[in-house]
Amino acid sequence: MSFTQKHLLGIEGLAQSAILEILDKAEKYAELNLKTNKRVDILAGLTQINMFFENSTRTQASFELAGKRLGADVMNMQLQGSSIKKGETLVDTALTLNAMRPDLLVVRHPHSGAVDLLSQKVNCSVVNAGDGQHEHPTQALLDALTIRRTKGRLHRLNIAICGDIAHSRVARSNMFLLGKMENRIRLIGPPTLMPSKISEFGVEVYYDMIEGLKDVDVVMMLRIQRERMDGGFIPSEREYFQLYGLDFKKLSHAKEDAIVMHPGPMNRGVEIDGDIADDITRSVIQEQVEMGVAVRMAIMELLSRNQNNKYKKLLT
């Protein structure tokens, strides 16, 4: 038992062994998800609330499915704008929901640290489904599982993360996780989309994609928000695609068996050539989605176990 936390707020605070425990557990759920009967009742009777203060279809669906397959009662709350506009603060919303006695809160919020804040105010377990530009731990875990399954290992790989690093919580969580697993990480993108002092995180920074992709095992593409390409960060969409969009020509500099990943949703023809995304010999994008459900099931099971252990300790 290495993953003993009450919450999953980020990768930064996780030990290597805890990450491995989650991945091993997720592996079992990946098997289960292939069967006709995908249901286990580990979380039967428990209530899971998905609080999304920011738009999401895929992540929310993935969490919902994970909870339902484990037998939990799942409720979705779309909170973007609604109660916030009425002047209710995040903490008030959290306290209100807490009074309804949920067992698990899955939270996405547009501001960094908001999920940490919320976790301090409630009694149940909290899973960070993405906070601002800070972390998106389940994405990094599902990426790790996908890499391990396709590459056969999760260490000593050359991994390139490409695109809008500065605004990406996916990049941060992946950087932490893959670093903890002792991989070589390269960040590739225009300097305007690199966060300050990023090179101090033990990564290599490349502004040239061809140079950066040389001999990598894994190419992780990031989604770029269209509003960043109106001249504020980069001059235009077409220039971005030409310099940093992944096409077969650029990919040819990576290792022959390099895999291509993307957290979705993709902007075809902006950060990634549609043909690469659909090439089943290179792209593992669909598998990422599949592993997402498995990883989230694993995390929920472990968090409910950790909660139970705590109660047992209190009783004895």
Place this chain on the structure above:
Amino acid sequence: MSLLLKNALLVEPDLNKVAEGNIVIRNGLIDRKDFRADNEIDCKGKFVAPGIIDLGVKVSEPGESHKESFESAGKAAAAGGVTTIITRPDTKAAIDTPEAYDFVKKKGNDDCIVNVFHIAALTKERKGREICEIGMLKDAGAIAFSDCDNVIQDNKIFSRALKYASTFDALIIGHPQEKSLSQGAVSTSGKFATLMGLPSVSPIAERIGLERDLALVEMTNAKYHFDQITTISSIEVLKRAKKSGLDISAGTSIHHLSFNELDIADYKTFFKLKPPLRSENDRLETIEAVRDGTIDIISSMHTPQDEESKRLPFEEAASGAIGLETILPAMLRLYHSNHLKMDQIFNAISLKPAKRLGLACGSLKHKKIADLIIFDADKPFILNRELLHSKVKNTPFDGHKLQGQVLRTFVKGKEVFSL
């Protein structure tokens, strides 16, 4: 009535020394010649120093008196050894007309147990568009003019305001910051901000603001004070500028001397300040700048914020911290750590602000007004924010171990606080 404080360690910033001696408070003035008195206090081992003059205090009145009023701010000041508070005009509504000024003046006189002077806004509603009635406000008593952290971006308007103010010899207080860079930022850019995923601003934004203001001061001959200098690169610029003979002075906040960017870890909003906390190197260099006199004045930048505005995600939370009651023990940390000498501390928190503002206090000289404090520099305590006198308790020092406590505070010879 007269009171003898005997065997005290007298802190004399104007003589750059601390020496044991006696001092008498007589008829509201300091008497250093005649030691006969009705009463006496033995101050053996305790310091007697001129009271603190805190430049740039926000007393959320008018508009937000649930956060702080002149009454509560006065009590907090007295308990913290602050004998004069200089209030900021960034209230709701701003102090930008003689009528608004008269309101705070009356409130201050009626409700506050320490001396109060007020800064008036430089432009109407602090919006940087129309110049305030500087002449009338100065007649009403405004001690300085400032738009606080609303940096006037239009150089034409700003230079006219400076020029206009210079005809009244009015002191202008500016916030050196290039807004186009700092907009939306809540932390200082660097490894830590990247780790936290927080919008950040380069320290260069402060330097650009400083250099712009300096150029306009040179052009207009204004009398100018920079409210908070907090980074290495702006200290270098300031050092050079001070040699050029401009009528400028600079301040910094006690919080930037006490904390660094790492203190916002776990997104603690009580450490959200404007400008944001800097790197440890910046902090140390700022202390050094106080030591060598490049930075003249240290203030608490007392900014009351209620729980509702702080209990939010870091980016949404209000900035600012209260400081009236913690400025002295926080300064004494720098004394105990041998960063600053006692007379250097009181130069920065008492004598220099008095001189810059033209106030007849900040000194223990004979016949000066008896605004002074007795304090024990060693007494250890753990700060409990609930015991502070301010209405709201947003102090970053909560739970901190501090050393040094005010024992008595006198304003114009009258005791306004005793422990």
